[in-house]
Amino acid sequence: MDDFKLCFICGGRNSFSTNCKTCSQPCCQLCISLHKTPSLCKIISKYGSHLTCLSETCEIHGGLEYCFFCMQCSTKTCKECYASHSNHTILRLQKAVKQIKETFQNHKHILQARQYDAIKVIEDTPRKYTELTDTEMKIEEEVIKWDKAIFKISNALQITLSDDRNKIEEIAEKAEETRTEIGDAIKNLIAMEKINFELTFLALWSGYSNDLTMLEKNDVELGIPKRKTFKSNLGDISDIRNLFGFLWSEGTKFGSSEIQTSEKKIPGAKRTDDIDQLSQRFSHSVTVTDETDKKRHSKHKGIVQAKQALEKEVTELEIEIKDTLKSKQ
Numbered sequence: 001m002d003d004f005k006l007c008f009i010c011g012g013r014n015s016f017s018t019n020c021k022t023c024s025q026p027c028c029q030l031c032i033s034l035h036k037t038p039s040l041c042k043i044i045s046k047y048g049s050h051l052t053c054l055s056e057t058c059e060i061h062g063g064l065e066y067c068f069f070c071m072q073c074s075t076k077t078c079k080e081c082y083a084s085h086s087n088h089t090i091l092r093l094q095k096a097v098k099q100i101k102e103t104f105q106n107h108k109h110i111l112q113a114r115q116y117d118a119i120k121v122i123e124d125t126p127r128k129y130t131e132l133t134d135t136e137m138k139i140e141e142e143v144i145k146w147d148k149a150i151f152k153i154s155n156a157l158q159i160t161l162s163d164d165r166n167k168i169e170e171i172a173e174k175a176e177e178t179r180t181e182i183g184d185a186i187k188n189l190i191a192m193e194k195i196n197f198e199l200t201f202l203a204l205w206s207g208y209s210n211d212l213t214m215l216e217k218n219d220v221e222l223g224i225p226k227r228k229t230f231k232s233n234l235g236d237i238s239d240i241r242n243l244f245g246f247l248w249s250e251g252t253k254f255g256s257s258e259i260q261t262s263e264k265k266i267p268g269a270k271r272t273d274d275i276d277q278l279s280q281r282f283s284h285s286v287t288v289t290d291e292t293d294k295k296r297h298s299k300h301k302g303i304v305q306a307k308q309a310l311e312k313e314v315t316e317l318e319i320e321i322k323d324t325l326k327s328k329q
């Protein structure tokens with residue numbers, strides 16, 4: 001009789017029982033094969049603490065048989081315990097088991113859906129990882145693009161400044177030569193003032209006046225490059241995020257079918273145009289101011305007036321000489 005222990009699987013005492021080698025629970029000969037699937041022994045081991053009370057009778061109510069199950073409290077009740085679960089769903093043991101097992105299909109569906117989600121996340125991970133790496137590379141490419149564009153603009157500006165530096169050096173050399181020539185011209189003027197013989201004076205003047213005109217032209221300043229300053233547009237970087245770009249979230253979560261790809265939704269100018277805009281803004285930012293323009297103009301005007309006055313005087317002198325010569329004849 002001792003060998004007819006309660007079988008943990010079928011609940012019967014109908015055969016010679018044995019203990020499972022894995023979970024050590026008693027089991028009949030008919031059910032022992034089920035222990036060969038590892039999950040059954042595993043579940044017995046995991047929830048084994050719940051198996052300690054397999055009593056079929058109520059200890060509180062003097063050995064009354066447990067014939068009901070409270071679905072809310074997940075506990076067995078005898079006819080007397082029943083009263084303390086007044087608003088609960090109380091079912092006979094067999095019916096409770098049947099009803100619980102009926103929900104298993106639904107649990108399976110939910111778990112399979114969760115499993116599918118998990119598999120999808122695992123499967124999608126390499127693709128998502130690659131996408132993130134690609135995005136990172138795009139940002140780096142953009143940085144290089146900007147870097148190149150700015151470097152190109154910077155180079156052009158530097159070349160202009162370098163040209164200007166060379167030019168003003170050349171002009172300074174030329175001015176040095178001119179200064180010497182002007183010094184000579186002034187000496188010549190002083191010398192010519194002393195010539196009183198009209199014919200000599202006029203003969204010399206016809207040669208000298210051209211040189212004087214050339215010297216008075218002041219073409220030195222005409223070639224001086226305009227004054228330039230650099231205004232950096234990067235002083236105000238508040239709009240740099242729109243110009244450079246930002247991370248655009250597609251859809252609401254991984255695997256979402258709602259993917260927004262419209263380029264138009266990205267605020268600001270199209271990114272391909274940004275570099276051009278940037279370079280345009282840079283080229284405009286080099287302001288050219290010319291404070292010497294007016295000064296030079298008035299100086300030039302003064303020279304022209306002086307020359308005209310001198311020519312007038314010479315013309316008058318010529319007429320006077322001709323008249324004198326005529327009167328002598």
Ligand SMILES: [Zn+2]
Pocket residue numbers: 007008009010011012027028029030031032
């Ligand atoms: Zn059994």
Ligand SMILES: [Zn+2]
Pocket residue numbers: 020021022023024025035040041044
């Ligand atoms: Zn077992």
Ligand SMILES: [Zn+2]
Pocket residue numbers: 070071072073074084085088
């Ligand atoms: Zn209850």
Ligand SMILES: [Zn+2]
Pocket residue numbers: 058059060061064077078079080081082
């Ligand atoms: Zn009871």
